[in-house]
Amino acid sequence: MSTTEIDRQWTTRLRKRVAGKLPPEKLLPDTQPTYVSSWIYVFGVTTMAALGVVIASGCLLALRGPQWWHTSSVGHFVNSLHLWSVEIFFFAMVIHLWGKYFMAAWRGGRALTWMTGVVTFLTSIATAFTGYVSQSNFDSQWISTQAKDGINSTGAGAFWNVLNSGQMLMWHIVLLPIAAVALTALHVLLVRIKGVVPPFEKTTEVTQ
Amino acid sequence: MSSFGLLAAIWPLTTLGHYVSWHVIQISVANLIVIILMVVTFIVALFAPFPGRRRRKENP
Amino acid sequence: MRSKAFRPDVDAPEWKGGHSPYDIIKEGTIALVVVSILTVLLSVAFGSPDDPSITIKAWSTNAPMDFATTALSELNATSGSAQYGAPYNHASTGQQLGPLTLAKWIGVRVPVNSVNDYIIDPLRSLPKQPALTADLSQWSSASGSTRAGWVKDYSQAANQMQIVNGQLVVNATNAGPLPVMMADLFQMARTGALDQALVTQNGFYTSDYTLPLLFLADGTYLSGIAQKQHLTGDQWGMMNETGNYPGQAWLWLYTFWYQIKPFNASGNGDVLVWGLMMVLSAGLLLTPFIPGLRSIPRKTRVYRLIWREHYRSLP
Ligand code: HEM
Secondary structure: OOHHHHHHOHHHHHHHHHHHHOOHHHHOOOEEEOOOOOHHHHHHHHHHHHHHHHHHHHHHHHHOOOOHHHHOHHHHHHHHHHHHHHHHHHHHHHHHHHHHHHOOOOOOOOHHHHHHHHHHHHHHHHHHHHHHHOOOOHHHHHHHHHHHHHHHHOOHHHOOOOOOHHHHHHHHHHHHHHHHHHHHHHHHHHHHHHOOOOOOOHHHHHHO | OHHHHHHOOOOOOOOOOOEEEEOOEEEEHHHHHHHHHHHHHHHHHHHOOOOOOOOOOOOO | OOOOOOOOOOOOOOOOOOEEEOOHHHHHHHHHHHHHHHHHHHHHHHOOOOOOOOOHHHHHHHOHHHHHHHHHHHHOOOOOOOOOOOOOOOOOOOOOEOOEOHHHHHOOOOOOOHHHHHHHHHHHOOOOOHHHHHHHHHHHHOOHHHHHHHHHHHHHHHHHOEEEOOEEEOOOOOOOOHHHHHHHHHHHHHHOHHHHHHHHHHOOOOOOOHHHHHHHHHOOHHHHHHHHOOOOHHHOHHHOOOOOOOOOHHHHHHHHHOOOOOHHHOOOHHHHHHHHHHHHHHHHHOHHHOOOHHHHHHHHOOHHHHOHHHHHHOO
16 A cells, blocks of 8 residues: 555544644643643533542442432432532532633634533533432422423423423433533543633733 | 441431522522632632742742 | 734733643542542531422322312313413413414424323223213213313312312212212322322333323422422522522522513513523623623733733743
């Protein structure tokens, strides 16, 4: 095979594109620009860590099926882990959002990073909601019968029936987590590709 | 399961909730605490010195 | 060097300064440890709520009148779900966003027939009892207008509905089979058989609770409990959790609209709030492209705090 033939292979082209956009030292850098020096920067990573704990505790809850936690004190404890890690997850994510807003971290071709962040936020809200209606207790009875009106009013209720507990559980433990994790991965890869946004120039605030 | 009795919460928050209302706003004390903690954490994150970084000259 | 077209809220200056060591893997590991410890501490300290679900058995036992009136409203199709429209039935247009009748366009995809689903079919599932069997066949062979006459007569007599020795008593004289049928339905609810009948409509296995949940929501027993727990829509309930636990605080804005006009006074409140929230979410999504909104960070200068070490080091 000639070199040009190899160069034209899909595999080669994909590898070269990936390596060009995201070489290992960009994917896992060992330094950061000197301006990266604030506690605000830790909230993205904290959100990711909380997402990890949410998923791990959710997997533990899944082990013995959806009714287990009502009858077992171990199950109930695992449910507590799941609930509190979700609270921490949203807590960290919202602070992360505020921080990125006040840094205008979409500048310099980072709009897609911001937008994947927002979509992840909305997906997380849907994931949490389906979790609440999957509890199979009074809370889920009340939340689902209330929420149906909002969702039905948009027409979506025809396909996405919040009173269908099986459908909600499937969305909660399969479809939405896959979406949230995939979006998070994309979001963080975009950050690595673009690098952390530089500060505003001192002059821009004077002239504008 | 009694050996797992230790797993029961120390201060279960299962009593009827407490609510604060102000004009149109009604919020549970628990949510209010969460939101206040969020704002406080944000402010602390803005002001607290970030450790472990090479300190740049304080007086240029 | 800089072209005149540099837009400070869109473009970022190129970083020509230095770099210093930063261990992101160590940072991530510490974050994971801290979050894990915090999660365990909060769980050990506070646990999590689990108020048991409400059964139709409990409802008909604790609030028999409410159950009986709700069953009547399914019979004469005046209940919330019977009047709902799409996706459950064709009874009404449903909510409208201006001229858009979104739910109606998409149509009835989760069909619910209040008389058959809540009364006739469950009664058919009961073990054979001569009186009930005769009444059910009388019902099914009757014409539509005959049934309507029975329902009308029964509904009128039900103003004096009583519960005597645990039996539902309605002295209707021209209601055909209905007094027996409704009394049996009441018994069925009290034994818990109705809970089962409503979920097993699709066979042995089940994971769809549309019918029993709509039925529960048509009564006032469920919402009465929710009201005490501060969970109803006009109590900012979407954000709240049972007991003293924090809830979905991130729904604050969505919940807020339900407290004010025109949303809380409109029959189309839900679709109006959803429409508004979609527009606002699009605004958050497109913030980098919205003039004004994207300049707030630069103008408020909060970033001066975040990057203070950087600015301090500038000449
Ligand atoms: C599951 C949710 C999320 C996770 C796990 C996550 C994670 C991260 C991480 C690890 C970083 C890099 C470190 C840092 O600067 O903090 C980052 C950066 C960023 N995030 Fe998120 N994020 C999430 C949601 C969001 C949301 C909701 C927004 C905004 C609406 C957002 C906007 C951004 C932006 C603009 C950056 C680039 C920062 C820069 O260049 O300085 N993220 N995110």
